[in-house]
Amino acid sequence: MLTDRQCKVLKLIVEKYIKNPIPVGSKTISKTLKCSSATVRNEMSALEDAGLLEKTHTSSGRVPSEDGYRYYVDHLMEPKKMTGEDMLKLQTVFHNQQLALSDVIVKSLQVISDMTNYTTVVLGSTSHENLLKQIEVVPIDDVSMIVIVITDRGHVEHKNIRLQDISLDEVKKTVNLINNLIAGTPIDEVSIKLEYEVKPIIGKYVKQHEQLYNAFYHVFSDFTNQEVNVVGKNKFLTQPEFGNIQKIQSVFSKLENPEILHKIEEDDDNNIKVYIGSESKIDDDVTVIKTRFKNGNHEGTLAIIGPKRMEYDRVVSMLEYMKENIER
Amino acid sequence: MLTDRQCKVLKLIVEKYIKNPIPVGSKTISKTLKCSSATVRNEMSALEDAGLLEKTHTSSGRVPSEDGYRYYVDHLMEPKKMTGEDMLKLQTVFHNQQLALSDVIVKSLQVISDMTNYTTVVLGSTSHENLLKQIEVVPIDDVSMIVIVITDRGHVEHKNIRLQDISLDEVKKTVNLINNLIAGTPIDEVSIKLEYEVKPIIGKYVKQHEQLYNAFYHVFSDFTNQEVNVVGKNKFLTQPEFGNIQKIQSVFSKLENPEILHKIEEDDDNNIKVYIGSESKIDDDVTVIKTRFKNGNHEGTLAIIGPKRMEYDRVVSMLEYMKENIER
């Protein structure tokens, strides 16, 4: 257990380091705390033994360790009230009645990314939660047409397909069959239903059913598994600890990989959760702060991704504010 | 006018430097050319006077200047036949009958980006060339619905809109009116037609026409002006001359700005054009190689964007090959 003063020292070091990423010395702390630098050094030493602080070399100041950040987040941090200015900027987005919820979310995350200089992410509901609502087909010319797939949650995808020598009537017949037979099916089960429920029937009623079946099969097999929206990836370029190209390459490749981002959603805790450094699964210098949201049938995950040296207090309040606003 | 030997020297220096970005000395060249390093030095000096070579400092080897690259591209370079392997990779994409042309283009540009380690770009036709084909509306719940806009060239966009207390019938009536009245209009004129041709009519026949008009007006005013597709932006991270974050930031911001990319299309030459360094409008160390393509009513621009120190011969052949394949 940490003493009261140790807590204060840890808190000061973390907050100092977040403001300015250089190791913090005992003198700096002693100025704020009313005691000598020697006393602070003793406390620092204790905190280092507890694994909460680290040195970069034998005679350097201290830097928070991963556990140090953890302790700070779990016990020391006090959520920082948002400034009126920040709130105002977000409110203008939330109060735009023209925009659909999903657009409001993306727009406000853009605002947050710009305010904080961190990357933001929305993960939409996964495909097994999305039900097929209907498909539409629009012919473009003799051989190509566009298939539009709409889910019950308003997710839309379209694909250009090519068909040789098939009359529009046959296509429309197929579309109607699909809409009648499998609307309401979870997207990731559509392929199966297509094969076992639609294929036999269009085989009977539709000419060139083979080609048509293949085309539609492709449309659904390519359907995006999950809506992923990453805003402000380039903000990482402004963070000093990501000043080398190697690191940027590695972080970017993770942020562009939906599989990796999907891991953020793995635990379905509804509260705000903080994944620090190695817990982030992205990079040891990265922190992910995330929360789930739900408004009617629209649900998903919001995340703010930045350096481990993140303004935790500010970000947590912002996420809380976002969540509240979205949920009503 | 350059002598025969000067051409050879310039060519060797450019190609050497492209392979390995360190200044080229006279000794290296003299090995390939059958003459002494002193002779080469004289020629180099002449080429420097002609503005085709540069030194990084008084006693360094030579580096091609922008004009040097220009001269190389215009007079010295011999297009390099593509390797069978490269062709094969592209052919598997081109021969995929399932894919629509636009998908083939994007997929093949992905392949080219991976083969060359450069960024690739497709610019689709601009909105004044895109005609509105039809719009569709799909209701999602009581207050929100999705409007899907399709152009004659198969470009699809959708938007989520919110309407309070408007019956589906009224919406459908409006959609039908729009489809009947202004299908065939260039996308960027739709807003005007909407105001002068549609608004007066729905004003008569549709209840709550004000709200509906506003919603549709928004849909079209947000319509993307131009299809832009940038593939492999991160390839810049692997190029040594873009090893510092500043530069990467600047290049990325340009590559993400459609306005800037649009400048590539400004001259409508149908042949392959090469914009070197400052001509690229992106960065002094960047080269853009582009060509227009046209297949039926699908036309646009292809570009390969990389360092000024680009494998010009290889890239030009690839673009040529792409263009040929797309155009039939």
Next chain:
DNA sequence: TGCTAGCACTATTATTATACGAGTGCTAAT
């Protein structure tokens, strides 16, 4: 017992000196 002043010690950073090497330009001889 807890706090602190003082001091020896350590590692980083900046500065300077030095040597080395790859390259040039020029001159004189072929």
Next chain:
DNA sequence: ATTAGCACTCGTATAATAATAGTGCTAGCA
């Protein structure tokens, strides 16, 4: 015209030095 030869230049690498910001430890004081 070409080239061998040489003095010269500048960038890079290495080592030496000093300055600085920090530490840990000890001993004395409240």
